[in-house]
Amino acid sequence: MLGEGILQGLMETARNFFGSYIEKDRLTTVQYPEERFELPEASRNFPFLLYDGTDPDAGLRCVSCQICEKECPPRCIHIEKSKDKKPDFVGKQQFYPAVFDIDVSVCMSCQICVEVCPFDAIRMDKVFELSTGDRFGGLLWDKHELSKSNEYYRQIHPVEAAETDERRTKEKADAQAKAIAAAAAAAAKAAAAAAAPPSDASSNGAAHPNPSKPVTQ
């Protein structure tokens, strides 16, 4: 019968329409500004810079190695290296970025900067409500706008942050152990140089918990 196919289709739309009053999962949209879907943990939007502790300047992890600047496909990162150095989280003297700008109107949220960063200094944010009337200045973020604390990172990407923190804690512990070992080795050397009996020096070294990695200074 002509029109049968159309009626069959209309039945389907009617089932969807009336079904939406009964089955909640047929309602697939939400009233956006008031209600929101929760973003999944992996969700990414634009990069930000991480700092440890409370001071964004002192704790900034970036050491200005400029790998991300080189690898960024649309070249939206601009870095200027500092002249002086500041200690990083393990106490080693490192450069820091005097200027670190990201033009988020150019950024294509590809996450390659995060992948290539060897210092866990740059991560992806989840904020997306970023509209601004100032299309040049408002979308060119400098170091201060980009800096976010590690606590914030733990909030938005809990699993990833825990993993990073664990790795960094281990790195720090290793570095400290290394520093202690180095200090001990230096002390032993000094003692040896002071023409003390050699047995003294060896016992001094053996007393240390981690003598396997002596560092000459």
Added chain:
Amino acid sequence: MSENLLEIDPIAGQGEIMEISMGPHHPSTHGVFRMDVRLEGEQVVRLKPVFGYLHRNHEKIAEHGAYLSAIPYTDRLDYLCSMTNNWGYVLAVEKLAGLAVPERAEYIRVIVAELTRFQNHAGLVGFLLQDMGASGTPLMYAFREREKVLDLFESLSGARMMCNYMRFGGVRVDCTAAWLDDVRRLLPALPKFVDEFENLLRSNEILMARTQGTGVLSRELAINAGVTGPMLRAAGVNYDIRKVDNYGIYDRFDFRIPLGDHGDVYDRYMMRILEMRETVKILEQALRDIPEGPIMDPKVRLRGLRPKAGEAYGRIESPKGELGFFLISDGSTNPYRYRVRPPSMINLTILEDMCLGQNIADVVVTLGSVDIVLGEVDR
């Protein structure tokens, strides 16, 4: 213009020939695409596709960046199917550099590629029906399903459409067991959606009247023009790169290739519906067999990859057809030559042959059934 027209129109005097520029901002052209159509009454006597409005210099940008930095740009070729685009490119780089892909990564690739195929076909049939005037309803149903797949992509890769997920030698992040369970939970909903969609429109008289016998593409022309994908199979040619090349691990899965025999718009429409069903079969098998293990070749250097001098062509069956990437390496960190073989552009070249003698309204439907994405056509 005038002397050409007289040649085309031997029965001059019957009516005036009118030249219409459809697009680049016509809602039926799926992006910025223009057709210079010459009409006699409502009949098409000539159709000239004009593309290039979305040209972004993709190939040259990729030649000036490292191998890694081309991957996010491939997302933007066919912006509805970023996962399959990634796969085509990384396959070419893997051939070039001789990298192996771990088992688990191969399975993840198949899963995401088949989900991509599903959501692309769902979107396409929705748009095709929208072009025919089924305003809203089928498209919204299709997008409701597509959204579920995109949510999975977001929780896996971080982005819904610009996934940037695959890497040469594997994939970027491992999928969790919870994610695989999410896919398993979604799986029964997909055939249900196809059933619902078929119920909605399969035997609809208006749909049949508009699509059957419209935009016929003959088998010979399809082969000669290098058409691939569902369009070629709708013309009755059994050619699917998943079967022909067995790239990745497709030889392990049991699935069939649907074939049409008229090569008209209705066949192409049904081809997408049937392929969605086959996709679900592949997904079921892949989810059953996925092993544990690493997801990256440990030898691969993502940053500063320097393949030996040589050339490679990697091709995959993307939802739209044969997507190929041709790379020439001169041993440096960026490709010496990078070329994309985009399926939608090559499928578009025979648009005039399919449209001649048809009504102007059928041009819209025929174009809709080709399944083009202008990001890929213009690159």
